[in-house]
């Protein structure tokens with residue numbers, strides 16, 4: 001059923017978009033890919049599961065809990081794994097990148113210790129509630145996921161383009177030195193960015209739990225790879241690229257599974273990257289690196 | 295107002311500044327002249343906090359600011375228009391200007407934005423365009439207007455006339471004079487020796503990281519020996535005018 005697949009695709013795509021936004025925001029200000037983002041996302045899912053399923057608390061508290069925990073993880077990541085490497089003579093971006101890989105391995109192992117290796121049920125009380133709109137069946141969960149994602153993306157865009165702090169973030173992303181000369185406390189902006197990006201990962205984790213009803217300690221890796229694929233596809237550091245890329249990936253995966261073969265599902269992301277990079281190397285919404293900067 | 299003693303700074307093993315003494319008095323325009331690679335940009339970067347000095351004192355209005363972060367120095371009242379202008383090319387002209395006033399919390403920002411647009415009509419016309427789409431001269435105007443929105447006490451200009459057509463260069467120097475007449479102290483780095491000496495009260499000549507001459511600008515202007523021995527490149531430039 002085309003309309004249902006469309007809804008499935010948009011739902012999945014909006015979750016992808018939120019994961020990808022986390023990558024793109026951090027890439028914007030730090031010029032590195034935060035390889036721990038997938039694992040932070042996974043912790044969001046587990047915290048949400050503990051609150052919503054194990055403790056049977058209302059869903060909104062699962063979101064708040066996930067935001068609090070992943071936001072704090074983002075702070076610790078920036079403060080102890082990234083900041084000490086920054087601005088040290090001889091420390092390249094590679095050092096920070098590897099530092100985030102270390103954190104991701106650590107987090108995956110911690111999750112394994114705490115939650116075990118198998119699938120964990122992520123149940124929401126209204127998982128079965130659905131409406132029939134003519135011949136189309138829509139689940140309440142899907143509507144919720146969509147509403148939350150749209151709110152989050154709209155909120156982020158408004159914040160980035162309309163507020164003083166959002167503009168400072170964009171200035172920092174474009175040129176750290178210039179932002180500092182304009183009086184922007186770039187250290188604070190970087191910390192805030194990593195915290196916000198991580199908290200968005202946490203929200204995405206809860207959304208994934210709601211969408212798939214189970215989670216395990218590997219979802220960080222697979223979602224992380226897709227998030228990466230999306231930002232390469234959409235353009236590194238581009239906010240609109242992450243949103244559009246997420247939607248496109250979610251839709252194409254859903255339609256390939258529905259009308260093609262589920263075996264190709266995970267290949268889509270990478271085929272899309274290859275095609276885009278061949279045609280537009282800086283990504284769909286990417287900007288060619290401005291010369292004479294940094 | 296600015297009092298620098300024994301300032302040294304560099305990049306790793308490269309010592310670009312080797313013990314600089316320099317003063318800028320409140321209300322004046324001072325300039326630093328020197329050939330390519332003399333250390334002028336390094337000096338400006340060190341004063342505004344982009345580079346950490348390895349030795350020496352930078353006192354601004356009596357307080358030591360050496361080693362402070364750029365944002366903190368901006369809040370003290372020192373604002374740099376860097377070499378190459380550093381326009382945020384992906385942000386609009388208006389956003390660039392707004393960010394100039396980033397550290398301010400007073401109610402006058404809106405009024406100052408309007409005043410900037412009035413003073414530089416070209417910026418008003420290009421308000422919603424991306425900074426990167428402006429021409430070189432327009433970008434320089436934007437960079438200066440943006441710096442003024444921070445309401446600096448001391449404005450540092452690193453080669454504001456670089457790469458601009460003579461007519462625009464004249465404009466820039468006129469603006470520098472106006473800014474100064476409105477009460478802002480200016481420290482100018484220039485290779486456009488003649489014009490720089492004309493607007494400045496004091497001039498310093500920098501050569502490979504050392505001040506080799508410092509004194510009233512008028513004195514330097516009339517000292518063919520100094521002009522010739524240190525500012526060879528300046529003579530060539532002036533000959534082109």
Ligand SMILES: Nc1ncnc2c1ncn2[C@@H]1O[C@H](COP(=O)(O)OP(=O)(O)OP(=O)(O)O)[C@@H](O)[C@H]1O
Pocket residue numbers: 305308310328329330331332333334335336337377
């Ligand atoms: N980022 C850097 N890393 C290493 N060395 C540098 C760096 N920037 C400048 N230098 C060196 O420091 C010295 C002073 O450079 P600086 O840019 O301050 O000169 P300048 O007087 O501003 O020259 P110009 O007139 O060309 O702008 C030069 O020898 C230069 O090679």
Ligand SMILES: [Mg+2]
Pocket residue numbers: 334335336377453
């Ligand atoms: Mg220079």
